[in-house]
Amino acid sequence: xxxxxxxSPHLQVYRWQLTMVLSIIHRMTGVALAAGTILxxxxxxALAAGPDAFQTVRAFCSSxxxxxxxxxxxxxxxxxxxxxxxxxxxxxxxxFEIPRAYxxxxxxxxxxxxxxxxxxxxxxxxxGAA
Amino acid sequence: xxxxxxxxxxxxxxxxGSAKDGTHHFVVQRITALALVPLALWVIWLALALVHAxxxxxxxxxxxxxxxxxxxxxxxxxxxxxxLGLQVVIEDYVRTRWLEVTAQLAVKLFCAAGxxxxxxxxxxxxxx
Numbered sequence: 436x437x438x439x440x441x442x443s444p445h446l447q448v449y450r451w452q453l454t455m456v457l458s459i460i461h462r463m464t465g466v467a468l469a470a471g472t473i474l475x476x477x478x479x480x481a482l483a484a485g486p487d488a489f490q491t492v493r494a495f496c497s498s499x500x501x502x503x504x505x506x507x508x509x510x511x512x513x514x515x516x517x518x519x520x521x522x523x524x525x526x527x528x529x530x531f532e533i534p535r536a537y538x539x540x541x542x543x544x545x546x547x548x549x550x551x552x553x554x555x556x557x558x559x560x561x562x563g564a565a
Numbered sequence: 566x567x568x569x570x571x572x573x574x575x576x577x578x579x580x581x582g583s584a585k586d587g588t589h590h591f592v593v594q595r596i597t598a599l600a601l602v603p604l605a606l607w608v609i610w611l612a613l614a615l616v617h618a619x620x621x622x623x624x625x626x627x628x629x630x631x632x633x634x635x636x637x638x639x640x641x642x643x644x645x646x647x648x649l650g651l652q653v654v655i656e657d658y659v660r661t662r663w664l665e666v667t668a669q670l671a672v673k674l675f676c677a678a679g680x681x682x683x684x685x686x687x688x689x690x691x692x693x
Contacts, residue, residue: 462650466654468647469651472643472644472647472679473679475643475679476679476682479682479686479690480686482620482627482686482690483685483686483687483690483693486620489623509609516602516605516606519598522598523599526595558613558616
């Protein structure tokens with residue numbers, strides 16, 4: 436492509452703002468969750484296959500690396516779900532005003548953290564993961 | 566631009582426009598998103614129930630007709646939504662044409678295979 440034409444201002448000239456950060460995180464969590472479906476497939480296949488396969492997946496999930504992935508995915512799911520609801524509200528034309536876009540944005544951040552904490556509180560209330 | 570090119574700008578632009586199916590993509594992405602809100606909340610609850618389940622108990626939970634149906638709906642909506650989302654990400658960021666086509670194909674095949682494997686596993690557990 437010839438690049439003689441002037442380029443429009445790009446990412447590096449903007450000050451980072453909540454709205455753009457959340458937009459980027461929404462995509463990143465979406466991609467991460469898509470990768471996370473591999474564990475979902477593995478779990479369902481193992482559950483259908485038999486106790487040995489199930490035990491293998493379980494052992495992976497309760498390893499420190501498995502726990503780290505599960506923790507990351509639980510937050511990614513909460514964030515993507517809450518921010519997805521924010522997007523659905525925009526789709527029906529609600530919440531475009533700048534103060535409201537910021538308010539809903541911070542609400543999404545707080546809700547995702549609270550919900551992730553609640554999920555893991557439930558896990559540890561049952562006596563630790565797996 | 567090649568100055569010896571005798572084609573008009575209109576001729577060059579023709580056929581490079583919209584594929585006329587963007588709205589369908591948008592609508593299906595929203596429908597699956599809407600469906601995934603209650604489905605994902607229920608799956609989180611299911612996952613918490615499975616944390617300490619041994620094999621027989623875990624299988625019994627998924628064997629329940631209600632769980633099997635909701636889980637099937639969840640995996641179909643998930644892989645469909647994931648394919649639509651990843652498609653947009655690849656369209657936006659992958660600039661090399663052969664890499665873009667390969668990535669789109671890989672995503673579609675992965676999502677189709679993932680949905681099939683998940684649904685067949687659930688069916689096997691539900692009927693077994």
